[in-house]
Amino acid sequence: MNVNPIQLFDSESSTFTYILVADDETSAVIIDPVDHNCERDLAHLERLGLKLAFVLETHAHADHVTSAGKLREVTGARAAVPSGCGITPAEVQLSDGDIIRFGPDERIEVLHTPGHTAGSVSYLWRGNVFTGDTLLIDGCGRTDFQSGSAHALYESVTGKLFTLADATPVWPGHDYKGQSVSTIGWEKRHNARLVNRSEEDFCELMAALDLPKPTLIDIAVPANKNLGLADGA
């Protein structure tokens, strides 16, 4: 049975936020919400009559500030985050293999997929995988800051994500070309960063990218470690 998430887009940072709706259509979780879209996202929950059970993060983002803290405050949801990201105020610290339960019968499985950051995770729900900045459509997250590691990313993608069924829909954390969703099978065959590249080649490629420092990183990472709330809030 094909069950898709609701995919929301932030045009400033090209970030995808996802709402996963339980089978009873009254409870939901949200993945990677963005601060300045908080009212928009609350309006979506209200319009659809959804009670938010969890706010999930795939990692501590460097390019935008999360609205997790604010959403938690307004909705009473719990924050669940990867344990390796230093997001200490979250109620639930997730490790590889953990299961998040919501609604009458929903299960989200946590896959630790380090590389973009050391703590990064992916989430599995109803046969979909939410890959954050680990695996993008025809790309992958950068690995040159915030405890990133090209070796770890290569291992996470080829050793973990690529072992999922080929038909698994891949919902990335960003896209910069108007794309929305891919599949594991397609990325295994076509991803330009990873296909036909040894781990060594991949690490060389990533080291040579020479990307500029993200504009927001010095603000975003500390803020995101506090769920997007100002210190002491």
Added chain:
Amino acid sequence: MNVNPIQLFDSESSTFTYILVADDETSAVIIDPVDHNCERDLAHLERLGLKLAFVLETHAHADHVTSAGKLREVTGARAAVPSGCGITPAEVQLSDGDIIRFGPDERIEVLHTPGHTAGSVSYLWRGNVFTGDTLLIDGCGRTDFQSGSAHALYESVTGKLFTLADATPVWPGHDYKGQSVSTIGWEKRHNARLVNRSEEDFCELMAALDLPKPTLIDIAVPANKNLGLADGA
């Protein structure tokens, strides 16, 4: 059972394109595709391993050119369009109550919802409604060109769409505020154009909008009547 479409966005015209995936996850239809996104949309179909059964239009658009003709050519899909829109090269001319079938067991019901244009339709699939430019999130399509009629739009929305179940997800043809999906219940209670307005008040409001002529209308409408293909193509 909650089954969502795949929602794709065109940032130039703020148009949503939808891919509806059949239960067997091998066949699909696409609604309101945009010309310059044709390659992107074909890549989505390829990545997801989907064979396109139909290209559907909600109306003959004035703000963008469709890729229906090109998608039909490349994929072998059939074009199905509202009969009142003058899109003569389409194989299937749809009327109110018609059913489009695809995949092992998918049914899309056609609702004639005139007002934005005389021929505009909405599509019902698995409890979702795709409203084109008839009903937008907290808004509605304009009614001042292309055989538009505020009276007809009021009747289509209040007399037809608002009789659907409150929980029905509403997937609009456009959004200009980063919103993605609403419900019939929410629009009945909150839509700023329609709530607490008589038909007469609504028609006055629409007449007073004084909107500029759409930049592309003189190119887009003739092109769209030919499925987006150049004359004679």
